[in-house]
Amino acid sequence: MSNEIEAIKDPGLPAHVHRKADTDSAAADRAERQVAILFGISALGTALLIVSYIFIPDDVFIFIPVMGNQNAHQLGLGLGMAISLFFIGMGAIHWAKTLMPDTEVVAQRHEFRSPDSDRKEFVEAVKSGAGAAGLGRRSLIKKSLGAALGLSALSPLLLLRDLGPLPEKELEKTTWKSGTYLVTDPGNRRIKASDLEVGAVAQVLPEIEDPEHRKLSDIAKDAVLLIRLRPQEFNLEANKLAMTHDGIIAFSKICSHMGCAVALYEQQTKHLLCPCHQSTFDVTRGAKVIFGPSARPLPQLDITIDQEGYLVARQPFSEPVGPSFWERNSQ
Amino acid sequence: MTVEARLGSVANYVDERTGAAAWMKKNLQKVFPDHWSFLLGEVALYSFVILLLSGTFLTFWFDPSQREVVYEGSYEPLEGIKMSAAYASALHISFEVRGGLLMRQIHHWAALIFMAAIVAHMMRVFFTGAFRKPREGNWIIGIGLLTLGIVEGFLGYSLPDDLLSGTGIRIAEAIIQALPVVGSYLAYFAFGGAFPGESFIPRIYTVHVLLLPGAFLALITAHLMLVWYQKHTQYPGPGRTEKNVVGYPLMPTYMAKAGGFFFIVFGVTAFLAAVASINPIWLYGPYTPGQISAGSQPDWYMGWLDGLVRMAPPIETHAFGHTISWNILVPGLIIPGILFTGMALYPFIESWITGDKREHHLLDRPRNAPNRTALGAMSLTFVMVTLINGGNDIIATHFDLSINQIMWGTRFGVFILPPLAFVITKRLCLSLQRADRELVLHGRETGTLLRLPHGEFVEVHEPISPEKAFLLTSHEQAPPLELPEVDGRGVKRAGALRNKLRSRMSVANAEAIPKVSVNDLKEIEHH
Ligand code: HEM
Ligand code: FES
Numbered sequence: 001m002s003n004e005i006e007a008i009k010d011p012g013l014p015a016h017v018h019r020k021a022d023t024d025s026a027a028a029d030r031a032e033r034q035v036a037i038l039f040g041i042s043a044l045g046t047a048l049l050i051v052s053y054i055f056i057p058d059d060v061f062i063f064i065p066v067m068g069n070q071n072a073h074q075l076g077l078g079l080g081m082a083i084s085l086f087f088i089g090m091g092a093i094h095w096a097k098t099l100m101p102d103t104e105v106v107a108q109r110h111e112f113r114s115p116d117s118d119r120k121e122f123v124e125a126v127k128s129g130a131g132a133a134g135l136g137r138r139s140l141i142k143k144s145l146g147a148a149l150g151l152s153a154l155s156p157l158l159l160l161r162d163l164g165p166l167p168e169k170e171l172e173k174t175t176w177k178s179g180t181y182l183v184t185d186p187g188n189r190r191i192k193a194s195d196l197e198v199g200a201v202a203q204v205l206p207e208i209e210d211p212e213h214r215k216l217s218d219i220a221k222d223a224v225l226l227i228r229l230r231p232q233e234f235n236l237e238a239n240k241l242a243m244t245h246d247g248i249i250a251f252s253k254i255c256s257h258m259g260c261a262v263a264l265y266e267q268q269t270k271h272l273l274c275p276c277h278q279s280t281f282d283v284t285r286g287a288k289v290i291f292g293p294s295a296r297p298l299p300q301l302d303i304t305i306d307q308e309g310y311l312v313a314r315q316p317f318s319e320p321v322g323p324s325f326w327e328r329n330s331q
Numbered sequence: 332m333t334v335e336a337r338l339g340s341v342a343n344y345v346d347e348r349t350g351a352a353a354w355m356k357k358n359l360q361k362v363f364p365d366h367w368s369f370l371l372g373e374v375a376l377y378s379f380v381i382l383l384l385s386g387t388f389l390t391f392w393f394d395p396s397q398r399e400v401v402y403e404g405s406y407e408p409l410e411g412i413k414m415s416a417a418y419a420s421a422l423h424i425s426f427e428v429r430g431g432l433l434m435r436q437i438h439h440w441a442a443l444i445f446m447a448a449i450v451a452h453m454m455r456v457f458f459t460g461a462f463r464k465p466r467e468g469n470w471i472i473g474i475g476l477l478t479l480g481i482v483e484g485f486l487g488y489s490l491p492d493d494l495l496s497g498t499g500i501r502i503a504e505a506i507i508q509a510l511p512v513v514g515s516y517l518a519y520f521a522f523g524g525a526f527p528g529e530s531f532i533p534r535i536y537t538v539h540v541l542l543l544p545g546a547f548l549a550l551i552t553a554h555l556m557l558v559w560y561q562k563h564t565q566y567p568g569p570g571r572t573e574k575n576v577v578g579y580p581l582m583p584t585y586m587a588k589a590g591g592f593f594f595i596v597f598g599v600t601a602f603l604a605a606v607a608s609i610n611p612i613w614l615y616g617p618y619t620p621g622q623i624s625a626g627s628q629p630d631w632y633m634g635w636l637d638g639l640v641r642m643a644p645p646i647e648t649h650a651f652g653h654t655i656s657w658n659i660l661v662p663g664l665i666i667p668g669i670l671f672t673g674m675a676l677y678p679f680i681e682s683w684i685t686g687d688k689r690e691h692h693l694l695d696r697p698r699n700a701p702n703r704t705a706l707g708a709m710s711l712t713f714v715m716v717t718l719i720n721g722g723n724d725i726i727a728t729h730f731d732l733s734i735n736q737i738m739w740g741t742r743f744g745v746f747i748l749p750p751l752a753f754v755i756t757k758r759l760c761l762s763l764q765r766a767d768r769e770l771v772l773h774g775r776e777t778g779t780l781l782r783l784p785h786g787e788f789v790e791v792h793e794p795i796s797p798e799k800a801f802l803l804t805s806h807e808q809a810p811p812l813e814l815p816e817v818d819g820r821g822v823k824r825a826g827a828l829r830n831k832l833r834s835r836m837s838v839a840n841a842e843a844i845p846k847v848s849v850n851d852l853k854e855i856e857h858h
Contacts (some may be wrong), residue, residue, distance in 0.1 A: 005848045006849035006850055007804060007849065008771075008797075008804045008847065008849055008852075009797075009849075010569055010572075010801055011569050011570075011801055013570030013577065014570070014798060053430075067606055067607070067608075073429075074430070074433050074605070075605055077429075077430050077433050077605070078601055078605020079605050079606075082598045082599070082605055083598070085595075086594065086595055086598025086601075088591070088594040089594030089596075089598060091591070092587050092590055092591030092594065093591035095591075096583070097588075100583050100587060101579075102584065104577050105360075105362050105580055106362070106570070106575050106576070107576045108574060108575055108576075109562055109573070109574050109575060109692060112690065160520070163520040163523060164521070164524050164528075165519060165524050167516060167518070170525055171508075171515055171525075203621060205621075216528075216618075216619060217528055219619060220525070220527065220620035221525075223620065254620070258501065258506070258640075258659065259505050259526075259620075260498055260501060260627070261622050263622065264625065275623055275627050275724065276498065276502065276623070276627055277637075278738065279645075289645055292738075293643045293658045294658070295645040295647035295658055296647065322505075323505040323656070324656040325515045325518075326510070326514050326515060326653055327515060327654075328654040329653070330647065330649040
């Protein structure tokens, strides 16, 4: 046995097998008719589309198993369009498969690498071009050009400056002030502590003069959730407990993770859950994070009541609400 | 005049004005190899065309404005409700423009198919090694298209300004805001002030319908020109070599098939849009930052990112009056950054490990590149685990699990399962190689039993065809790189550690079941 390992030989392209339509003209005619039928079905699809457009009113619904109620007008248009397009494709492909040449053709590749002489000349040309410009020798030009190009990139950046105002301290401020009334959302009515039963939740906003034109960017920081527990259910430090009123505790509704509305309250466990990434906050322990990616409790709003019993903020939030940012002092 | 003659005179007309005859002749006879997996890229291309067409239709009625309006359209449940003009116009498209809902659904389905096709196409390119020299550049363009596709899709479903899409924008804002030092500035610039403001949707609209489609067109053109110029790769087999292309000529066979396939993709998209409702924005209501719809889910190509964000541990650094949100930066930017950079550089990493700098036009069967295949399986497993966590709320309700269980399962799973997938896939590839070897040596089991004179039963093996035998043995089995740690004079070479790493990887990469040679077959005959 020789030591040379011999690979199994390439038997070459298998012989071409003729299709029926290649040899039998009756089969070829049949294939032609099949293609025409497919194109014909496509035309019927277009007809369905036109009929649906003209005759099916757009407020008729029909029930389709699995899909439920479907608007008949849209369904007719869609199916018509689907049929008309799909069968053009089927026809073309059937045509290609049965009647167009199916003999495999062999084409040669060439290596992309050029002959050595060309490559050498190419490199020479690049070098001599660079040399003629003095790129290597005149370093002052090279450096100043680099600096100029770099600096010129600043101009578009500068011109984009007016995209928006500077954040200043705005991310840290909300509309809540000392003495701001809590109002219902929706409704904009002041609420009394007695309006809220034990176990109830309510979304509130700060009272403003023109609630018809409340800005979304204000809601994005001002939204607050009220939850009423029995006072003895709290497990809070004294200063946090002092911020509640008779079992009513108020948290920012804007998630301390990425700012979604923390909207799900589970009565039994007294957990608040954010549907975005499931950060879970324990209401009895001052919205401490007990699960999920959020790293901070929801900020708590200090509330009390006025003489008539309406709920009112005693102070603004003592920390920024919503997601973190670089300038936020979280200590 | 016959059709042929008429087309002939058109060709004549064109040539007399451009002198393009020689070039056209060559290119009309260009050969394209045929395989179903070569259609995946075509699906992506055709979906892009469908997106251009349906998207342009939508622009005729869509009003990209966050100005507040009161809804007065025909969808009664939202009658009299305040909303943005963008949302109102998307409702108008859905309910009053004839065929508008169909077009919205075609646009959204096409976006999903576009992304799915890109991913499937990339998997084909990766697992068959089509990205190797000289096609590294096209691989990088592909990664660019994938990245832009994710961004374009996200911007698209943010446009209608319903409650779901506004929530997505809120999360995007939080990611920008989390960037150290510049975050709040960039957020204020992007949103024209405090979130949500009234600038963001008009701005992303320009990006969605002009800037990114332009970039897509440029990249797709470059991508296809490279495919054209470098010629398509082909699967190995009898008669196929590194030096040739076997397939069908562009005109007419390939043209008819590809053209027909465009209509099929369009037809299937229209069918899905007709029967399967997608993104029913009227059910979500207009966006307001104080509300949210339960089960908020992004489209699937964003879902894995969402899943990563969900499983991140709650870690922030609070120091010197500043806050750094690792729980946002790591899953939202750092891990995807590493992943995409790694993908883009992979062709270069592989050729560094193998030391192979030659051109490759014959594809690998995935089993014959066990390390690469295992790495692909590992990455896919990673994405699958994060995707599952991205849908943890949906999965929890469907399968009666708790979100905690899924979250902890995936938090561990994301570290354990991908390496496991690597090991299993590599073993699997090697046993497939072993099966190939058996097949060539001993032929196919026929299932018929033969009784030998002395009573023993043996199964009859039928030898496989020479074509098949060649296919199963035509791949290359390169030995690992030899990288001596010391040079000729016994001095330790510079970068010894790097070389050690490289030769380790090279050894792992070269692991294979020896393929059958003629010598092996002869030896068997002697028995
Ligand atoms: C790769 C390309 C594209 C992708 C992935 C994409 C994706 C999307 C998605 C997912 C939506 C949300 C649709 C919905 O459910 O309402 C959307 C909306 C929209 N897209 Fe695109 N799109 C692409 C290209 C285009 C182009 C080229 C145009 C216009 C020339 C366009 C115009 C629009 C418009 C006007 C809307 C909002 C209309 C509405 O939502 O009702 N898109 N896009
Ligand atoms: S935004 Fe609430 S958990 Fe992420």
